[in-house]
Amino acid sequence: MRRKFVAGNWKLNTTLESAQSLAREVASAVAASSPSVDVAVCPPFPYLYPVKQVLAGSPVELGGQNAYHEKSGAFTGETSLEMLLDVGCQWVILGHSERRQFFGETDASINRKIAAAIDRGIGVIFCIGELLEDRQSGNTESVLTTQLQGGLAGFTSAQVAQLVIAYEPVWAIGTGVTASPDQAEAAHAFIRNWLASRFDAQLAAGLRIQYGGSVKPENAKEILSKPNVDGALVGGASLKSDQFLGIINAAAELAR
Ligand code: PGA
Numbered sequence: 469m470r471r472k473f474v475a476g477n478w479k480l481n482t483t484l485e486s487a488q489s490l491a492r493e494v495a496s497a498v499a500a501s502s503p504s505v506d507v508a509v510c511p512p513f514p515y516l517y518p519v520k521q522v523l524a525g526s527p528v529e530l531g532g533q534n535a536y537h538e539k540s541g542a543f544t545g546e547t548s549l550e551m552l553l554d555v556g557c558q559w560v561i562l563g564h565s566e567r568r569q570f571f572g573e574t575d576a577s578i579n580r581k582i583a584a585a586i587d588r589g590i591g592v593i594f595c596i597g598e599l600l601e602d603r604q605s606g607n608t609e610s611v612l613t614t615q616l617q618g619g620l621a622g623f624t625s626a627q628v629a630q631l632v633i634a635y636e637p638v639w640a641i642g643t644g645v646t647a648s649p650d651q652a653e654a655a656h657a658f659i660r661n662w663l664a665s666r667f668d669a670q671l672a673a674g675l676r677i678q679y680g681g682s683v684k685p686e687n688a689k690e691i692l693s694k695p696n697v698d699g700a701l702v703g704g705a706s707l708k709s710d711q712f713l714g715i716i717n718a719a720a721e722l723a724r
Pocket of ligand 1 (some may be wrong): 477519641680681682700703
């Protein structure tokens with residue numbers, strides 16, 4: 469049974485003060501209800517360590533939103549996986565569509581980052597998803613295949629087992645338009661079948677696939693109840709503790 473995993477991607481939002489108070493609210497509610505789901509928050513880099521202080525002793529885990537594959541050196545502006553681990557991260561988001569779209573990340577550069585993350589032993593939330601035009605032209609599956617092939621090139625199934633995949637249709641991110649539960653399920657099932665044929669059935673059955681794209685408390689339960697949807701990567705709604713907790717509770721109800 470795959471344990472559901474709800475992660476909040478705070479993107480380029482919050483201040484030191486609001487990041488800490490948001491983390492405090494999430495941590496205390498999660499500690500009080502101890503839901504049988506995994507929960508993580510992914511604040512901007514400067515707030516990782518202050519948020520870690522707030523999360524101390526709570527089951528809520530910490531993730532970075534990106535990282536560079538090199539350990540150290542003359543790479544101005546970059547953050548290494550070692551640094552994320554050093555400040556207490558268990559997770560890193562890699563390949564988010566905003567990184568692909570605005571910062572030129574490619575399947576090859578994402579593959580290098582995932583390889584480094586696997587090597588360092590940090591959990592990876594590997595994001596894939598099609599553009600609206602891909603979906604409209606019937607190319608969703610070929611786009612997902614290309615992203616999976618490129619991002620996971622050269623890995624064994626034991627290495628891929630360290631990942632969580634986030635299926636995030638780009639047209640649903642931050643738009644208020646959610647993939648229908650059936651659209652999400654179809655994409656997740658496609659990804660799982662691809663993993664079974666490229667790697668093996670055991671890996672495919674155990675790997676968690678989150679859905680991301682305008683997940684809110686109102687739509688969470690319906691999407692999360694689909695058999696191949698194992699959690700959510702939440703942007704906008706993770707910035708308000710009541711909304712994020714509503715999504716966590718929806719996941720927890722299904723896990724019961
Ligand atoms: P959203 O973002 O929930 O605001 O649509 C999701 C994401 O980009 O991970």
